[in-house]
Each structure stands twice: as C-alpha cells, then as structure tokens.
Amino acid sequence: MKKILILSTALTGFAVAAQADVTVMSWGGAYGGAQTEAHLKPFTAKTGIATVMVDSDNPATPIKAMVEAGNVTVDVASVEYADAIRLCDEGLLEPIDINALPAGADGTPASEDFLPGAVTECAVSTDIWANVYAYDTTKFPEGAAPTTVADFFDLQKFPGKRGLKKGAKAVLELALMGDGVPANEVYAVLATPEGVDRAFAKLDTIKGDVVWWEAGSQAPQLLADGEVVMTTAYNGRIFNAAIAEGKPFKIVWDGQIYENEMYAIPKGAPNKDQALEFIAYATSTEGLRAQAQQISYGPARKSAMKEELIFNDGKTVMAPHLPTAPENMTNSLESSFEFWVDKDAELNERFNAWLASN
Amino acid sequence: MADAALPLTTADGRPLKTALAAAQARARRRAFLLVLPLLAFVILTFVIPIGQMLHRSIHHDGFSANAPAVSAWFAANPAGAAPDEAAYAALAEDFKAMKAAKTAGEAGTRVNYTLPESRSLFTKTARDADDLAPPYKEAFLAIDPKWGDPAVWEAMRTSSSAYTADFYLIGADLERGPDGSIHRVQENQRIYIYLFVKTFVLSAVITGICLLLAFPVAHLLATLPMAKANLLMILVLLPFWTSLLVRTTSWIVLLQGQGVVNEMLIAMGFIGDDGRLKMIYNQTGTIVVMTHILLPFMILPLYSVMRVIPPSYARAARSLGATSWTTFRRIYLPQTLPGIGAGSLLVFILAVGYYITPALVGGADGQLFSNLIQFHMSKSNWSMAAALSAMLLLGVLLLYWLYDRLVGIDNLKLG
Numbered sequence: 001m002k003k004i005l006i007l008s009t010a011l012t013g014f015a016v017a018a019q020a021d022v023t024v025m026s027w028g029g030a031y032g033g034a035q036t037e038a039h040l041k042p043f044t045a046k047t048g049i050a051t052v053m054v055d056s057d058n059p060a061t062p063i064k065a066m067v068e069a070g071n072v073t074v075d076v077a078s079v080e081y082a083d084a085i086r087l088c089d090e091g092l093l094e095p096i097d098i099n100a101l102p103a104g105a106d107g108t109p110a111s112e113d114f115l116p117g118a119v120t121e122c123a124v125s126t127d128i129w130a131n132v133y134a135y136d137t138t139k140f141p142e143g144a145a146p147t148t149v150a151d152f153f154d155l156q157k158f159p160g161k162r163g164l165k166k167g168a169k170a171v172l173e174l175a176l177m178g179d180g181v182p183a184n185e186v187y188a189v190l191a192t193p194e195g196v197d198r199a200f201a202k203l204d205t206i207k208g209d210v211v212w213w214e215a216g217s218q219a220p221q222l223l224a225d226g227e228v229v230m231t232t233a234y235n236g237r238i239f240n241a242a243i244a245e246g247k248p249f250k251i252v253w254d255g256q257i258y259e260n261e262m263y264a265i266p267k268g269a270p271n272k273d274q275a276l277e278f279i280a281y282a283t284s285t286e287g288l289r290a291q292a293q294q295i296s297y298g299p300a301r302k303s304a305m306k307e308e309l310i311f312n313d314g315k316t317v318m319a320p321h322l323p324t325a326p327e328n329m330t331n332s333l334e335s336s337f338e339f340w341v342d343k344d345a346e347l348n349e350r351f352n353a354w355l356a357s358n
Numbered sequence: 359m360a361d362a363a364l365p366l367t368t369a370d371g372r373p374l375k376t377a378l379a380a381a382q383a384r385a386r387r388r389a390f391l392l393v394l395p396l397l398a399f400v401i402l403t404f405v406i407p408i409g410q411m412l413h414r415s416i417h418h419d420g421f422s423a424n425a426p427a428v429s430a431w432f433a434a435n436p437a438g439a440a441p442d443e444a445a446y447a448a449l450a451e452d453f454k455a456m457k458a459a460k461t462a463g464e465a466g467t468r469v470n471y472t473l474p475e476s477r478s479l480f481t482k483t484a485r486d487a488d489d490l491a492p493p494y495k496e497a498f499l500a501i502d503p504k505w506g507d508p509a510v511w512e513a514m515r516t517s518s519s520a521y522t523a524d525f526y527l528i529g530a531d532l533e534r535g536p537d538g539s540i541h542r543v544q545e546n547q548r549i550y551i552y553l554f555v556k557t558f559v560l561s562a563v564i565t566g567i568c569l570l571l572a573f574p575v576a577h578l579l580a581t582l583p584m585a586k587a588n589l590l591m592i593l594v595l596l597p598f599w600t601s602l603l604v605r606t607t608s609w610i611v612l613l614q615g616q617g618v619v620n621e622m623l624i625a626m627g628f629i630g631d632d633g634r635l636k637m638i639y640n641q642t643g644t645i646v647v648m649t650h651i652l653l654p655f656m657i658l659p660l661y662s663v664m665r666v667i668p669p670s671y672a673r674a675a676r677s678l679g680a681t682s683w684t685t686f687r688r689i690y691l692p693q694t695l696p697g698i699g700a701g702s703l704l705v706f707i708l709a710v711g712y713y714i715t716p717a718l719v720g721g722a723d724g725q726l727f728s729n730l731i732q733f734h735m736s737k738s739n740w741s742m743a744a745a746l747s748a749m750l751l752l753g754v755l756l757l758y759w760l761y762d763r764l765v766g767i768d769n770l771k772l773g
Contacts, residue, residue, distance in 0.1 A: 064738035342476075352725075353548060353549035
C-alpha cells in the first residue's frame with residue numbers, strides 16, 4: 001500500500017513538473033478575455049512561462065475544496081475582496097509580500113503606488129469594478145429613460161422585467177439605496193434587523209418581475225435577448241457589450257457599488273513561485289494599464305492612471321467609463337468587506353428563504 | 359461390515375470432509391481475490407468519502423483546536439457560568455497563540471456559524487492581542503464591549519466542542535436559544551424543510567412524467583423491426599450523449615420570453631405580443647428541462663425489459679378472450695415492472711441530486727435542495743453542506759427501504 005502511495009505521488013509530481021504552467025482561474029466572459037489579453041499572453045511572451053486560463057462562476061468557490069483535498073490545480077485565482085479576506089482568514093491562501101511587487105513605472109514604491117486597501121495580506125488588486133444597473137435604450141423613449149437607482153424599482157414608470165444577481169451581496173445594498181437610503185448610511189441601516197427587513201420589503205415590490213442571474217456573462221445576455229429591460233451587472237460586461245459589440249445598452253451610475261478585484265494564490269499552488277511572478281507582472285503599472293485598455297475597470301495603482309487610457313478599438317477614452325470617474329461617483333457605495341465577511345452566511349440564508357417563499 | 363464405520367478418505371489418506379472444506383475455502387479465496395479490486399474501489403471512492411462527509415457534518419474543530427485554553431475552561435465550568443477573570447485570561451492566552459499562528463479567522467468562522475458578526479470580533483481582537491494584559495476582562499472590554507455579551511460566550515461554549523449537532527439543527531430550521539432550548543427559527547428564515555419536501559415532490563412529479571413519456575417509446579422500440587428500432591434508439595441516445603449544459607441552454611433558447619416557442623406561437627396567432635408565456639426561470643422550466651434530461655434513464659431500462667417479453671403471452675391472453683386493456687393490465691404491465699422500478703428509482707435519485715439545471719432555469723421558485731448544498735460549499739461552510747447532504751442521503755435511503763418493502767428490490771432490472 002505504501003509503495004503504491006509513493007508511486008502515485010511520484011507520478012503526480014512528475015505530471016506537475018512536466019507542465020510548469022501558471023494556471024489562472026477567473027470569471028470567464030469579457031473579463032476573462034481581458035485578463036487573457038492583458039496579463040496571460042504578454043506574461044508568456046516576456047518570460048516564456050506558459051499560462052492557462054480556466055473559468056468559474058466564482059473562482060473563490062473551489063479553493064477550499066482544492067486546498068483541503070491537497071490537490072490544488074490552479075496557481076492564481078481572481079476573487080472578490082470579501083472572499084480574499086475570508087479565504088486568507090481561513091488559511092487557504094499564500095501570503096503575498098507587498099515588497100515583492102514592482103515599483104510603479106514612475107519609480108514610486110509599490111506600497112505608496114497602490115490605492116489604499118488595494119494590497120492585503122494574501123491578495124493584490126487588479127482593478128476596481130462596480131455593480132451597476134444598465135438598461136436597453138430601445139425600450140425607453142428619449143427623455144423617459146431611468147436615471148436614478150430608485151428608477152430600477154419603479155415598475156409603473158419603467159415597466160418590464162429586471163435582471164438581478166442571485167445572492168444577497170450588492171442586491172440588499174441596491175434595494176436600500178433604491179428605497180432612499182443615502183450611500184454612506186447603507187451599511188449602518190443594513191446592520192439592523194429593521195434595515196434588513198426594509199431591504200427585503202423593497203425587493204418584494206419587484207419580486208414578480210425579476211429574472212435572476214448567476215454568472216457575470218448572463219446579465220448582458222439577458223439584456224440582449226430582450227428577456228429583461230434592465231439588469232444589474234458588472235460594469236465592464238456592459239461596457240464590452242455596448243462599445244465592442246455595439247449593443248444599445250446604457251449604464252446608470254447612480255447607486256453603483258464598487259470594490260477591488262484581487263489576484264490570490266491558493267495555499268499549496270503547484271507553481272507558487274511562477275504564480276507570484278505572474279501576479280507581480282499583472283499588477284505592475286504596465287499590466288494594470290493593459291487590462292484597463294481591454295475592459296472598463298479602473299486600475300488600482302496611481303501610476304497606471306497618469307496617462308490617458310484608450311480602449312483597444314483605438315478611439316474610446318476609458319476614463320468616463322470607469323467606476324472611479326468623478327462623475328460616476330456622485331452617489332456611490334464602496335462595498336464593505338467587513339460587513340460581508342461577517343454577515344454573508346446569515347443574510348444569504350435569509351435571502352434563499354425569501355427567494356423560495358411566495 | 360466394520361469397513362463402513364471407517365471415515366471416507368481421499369486417495370492420499372486425508373478425511374474427505376477436511377479436503378472438501380479446504381477446496382471450498384480455496385475457491386472462496388480465489389473468488390474474493392477476483393472481487394477485491396472492485397471492493398477496494400468501492401471503499402476508496404464511495405464508503406470513505408461518504409464516511410468523511412458524515413463525520414464532517416458533526417465535526418468542526420475550527421474553534422476548539424485553535425482555542426484550547428478557553429475550551430478547557432468551558433469543560434471545567436457548567437453551562438451558564440458567567441466568565442470570570444480566569445476565563446478571560448484563558449481567552450487572552452488563546453488569542454496570543456491565534457495571532458502568532460494566524461488562526462483567529464478560522465476560529466471566528468466557527469463561532470460565526472452560531473452567532474453572526476463574531477468573525478470580525480475575532481480578527482479585530484487578534485490584531486490587538488499583544489496589548490492584552492491583566493486585568494484581562496477590562497482589557498477585552500476595552501477592545502470591544504461585545505466581549506461582555508453572554509451570547510458571545512454561549513456561542514463560544516457551543517463551538518468549544520469539536521462535535522456538534524448544530525448543523526443538523528440549522529438543516530431542520532431549528533436554532534438554540536440563549537438558554538440552550540431548541541425552537542424553530544423565525545418564519546421568514548425557514549427554508550430547509552420546505553425545500554427538502556419540495557425537492558422530493560418535484561422529483562416524484564418528474565419521475566411520473568418521465569414514466570408516462572417513456573413507456574410508449576420503449577414499447578415502440580421493443581416491438582419495431584430491428585432496423586427501425588436502431589434508428590429510433592439513436593434518436594434516444596443522441597441527446598443522452600450531448601453535454602448536459604448544452605441541452606439546458608438550448609432549452610433556454612427555446613423557452614425564454616423572446617424565445618423560439620413564444621415567437622412561433624405569436625406568429626401563428628395563438629397569443630398576442632403582450633401575452634408571452636412564462637415557461638422558464640420558474641418551476642415549469644425546471645420540470646420541462648429535467649424531464650428531457652432524465653428521460654433516457656427511464657427509456658433504457660424499460661426497453662431492456664420489454665424486449666425480452668415474449669409476444670405470445672399477450673396473444674394467448676387475447677385468444678382466451680381478454681380485452682386489450684385487460685391484456686395490458688394483467689399480462690404486459692406486470693412483466694414490465696422490473697423496468698419500471700429500475701427506471702423510476704434511477705430517475706428519482708438523479709432528480710433529487712440535480713443542481714445545475716435548477717440553477718440555470720429554475721429562477722426563484724424552481725430551486726432544489728441541492729442548490730442549497732452547492733450554496734454552502736461555495737461559502738466554504740462544508741459542515742453545513744455535509745449535514746444537508748446527509749439529510750438528502752437519509753431521505754433517499756428511506757425511500758429505497760420503502761421501495762424494497764413494497765415492490766422488492768429483487769424486482770429491479772437495469773438491463
């Protein structure tokens with residue numbers, strides 16, 4: 001038995017050694033595509049280390065399974081901020097030293113170049129993205145289109161089906177803002193039982209007209225199919241559909257919820273050193289700029305925003321499409337990882353119960 | 359006649375009885391060696407994982423392993439005892455160790471399952487752990503007044519044992535009150551029992567529809583001439599071999615509001631543009647798509663049973679004066695029972711565990727129990743997922759036992 005074990009371990013070791021690629025797990029769709037173009041391909045061209053992209057509806061999900069089974073098959077995962085903190089807390093991620101990250105192109109050390117909170121104990125931000133809602137401009141006449149977060153919940157003025165992400169996070173915040181809670185009070189209200197009730201009561205008003213989506217690419221698809229007239233979405237997916245594919249979609253920035261997206265290394269990743277090298281490259285000024293030229297998510301380094309960012313079509317200026325553009329931030333909410341790390345299980349259970357009830 | 363009393367022996371003089379026993383033992387050993395690889399395989403891939411799952415559903419040492427000192431204090435003091443300075447000192451000792459080993463998040467996660475918002479309390483306290491100095495109670499309260507809350511201590515006491523039934527309590531929509539009594543959770547939080555029952559009802563409905571649809575098809579397959587039957591068989595198998603995801607998404611294309619079926623109905627004038635049928639992202643969608651996906655699992659066992667039913671039995675019944683209905687009811691149907699049993703059991707058990715299809719086409723009210731299991735796995739709360747899986751397993755086993763009592767498991771024929 002022992003011999004077999006040794007033999008099989010040796011074989012696995014051989015298999016891993018034979019393919020020393022960096023495997024990156026991300027969200028697929030337009031976002032995965034942007035990362036492939038901006039990070040994976042140039043990294044391979046520069047270092048000769050092969051890279052592989054795999055998709056997941058949420059890359060944070062499989063990490064615990066892989067680490068506990070001792071069979072980690074990905075080297076880098078692209079995860080949400082709250083998940084990065086949670087996985088790190090549970091000891092499922094490799095720590096990343098900020099001093100191992102390269103200085104900005106203008107020479108600023110990494111520790112000063114990154115925006116506050118963009119580098120945590122175990123993860124490095126690749127961009128700042130936002131939960132927004134977007135509508136199909138052909139469904140609403142000129143001048144009578146939705147402009148505020150409250151309009152998303154107004155079925156009288158704006159009839160038609162709504163797309164919403166299936167899950168409590170970002171949906172409850174949206175509901176409260178739609179109910180008139182100012183962005184800076186959302187989490188204080190949501191921390192009380194009455195606040196949670198209020199959010200669900202607001203969702204009740206549109207429940208019968210909601211189509212729920214789970215994977216990021218589903219949202220623009222629902223909109224394109226005409227299945228919904230407006231939907232919440234990751235802003236970059238809508239940007240991609242509207243600018244690159246010419247779809248008549250428009251983003252409503254009022255009430256946007258933004259947060260960092262992080263690259264992290266699962267504990268026991270087979271090619272840890274190469275993975276770290278990959279992250280250092282991808283989150284360099286050059287790597288962040290390259291990604292922001294593929295999809296409208298804001299880079300997390302100050303040095304990456306010094307020069308104007310142009311979309312890969314050669315003419316669209318990215319700045320007004322980024323969540324961090326000042327005109328898009330008039331009524332915006334920074335997603336609170338502290339709140340979600342604590343309340344994720346409780347609120348999602350409540351959400352599931354609400355969803356299943358009639 | 360004294361020879362007759364002598365025991366029978368083999369040619370080499372051994373008693374026949376021992377020789378026979380030895381030969382039989384040898385044969386048994388050989389047979390056992392033949393099945394040994396299979397047995398090892400089943401144990402390795404089935405028994406051990408299920409055992410691990412069951413173990414995980416009652417075991418979570420996130421807190422007890424990382425906070426041994428305060429766990430010991432809980433063991434030494436009766437339930438309800440107010441935490442004294444010794445308890446706070448033990449907690450301080452644990453926090454210093456947790457900070458060094460970076461395990462405060464892990465411990466907080468376990469307590470968080472019992473009492474939300476505990477995780478941030480733990481990580482926050484661990485950050486300041488080095489400043490903890492006697493008197494410890496004041497030191498803790500200075501970091502966060504929550505440390506004086508009896509609920510926090512009660513949650514830690516619950517978590518201080520690695521073995522717990524809490525995950526099953528949650529799965530049964532129950533919770534422990536601050537005084538340790540067990541009661542049902544608030545109405546707007548009850549979901550597990552409701553979805554559990556719904557999953558079994560929906561699976562039964564899908565099994566029934568599959569049976570109704572598959573029976574005539576299988577009969578046709580079994581009675582047609584070989585060439586035509588083969589062609590039909592390919593039509594049955596082709597979707598069977600197609601990826602589950604492809605089939606599910608094709609149904610989305612067909613059934614959605616702006617989909618093929620609605621467009622056709624409008625073009626033919628059956629419904630108006632504003633009267634589009636809602637056939638997907640609800641329970642209807644789940645039933646339609648799952649029926650389509652599971653249909654081959656019903657057709658194939660039925661077909662294999664029907665193929666070997668001699669047609670002469672039915673002819674004999676008819677020639678003796680039975681009507682078509684009586685012939686079907688008393689002659690044909692009973693002979694197909696093994697196929698019906700096998701197909702139904704197969705479809706039902708598969709339906710109970712499905713989650714991709716309900717997740718994609720189920721919308722809000724088409725979700726099944728397995729979606730909750732997947733949900734907890736995605737939040738890396740494996741103990742909860744394991745407890746729910748164990749409930750599902752128990753439900754299926756119960757039905758299997760019932761089936762065995764009512765129909766008899768020997769009447770099962772898969773092919």
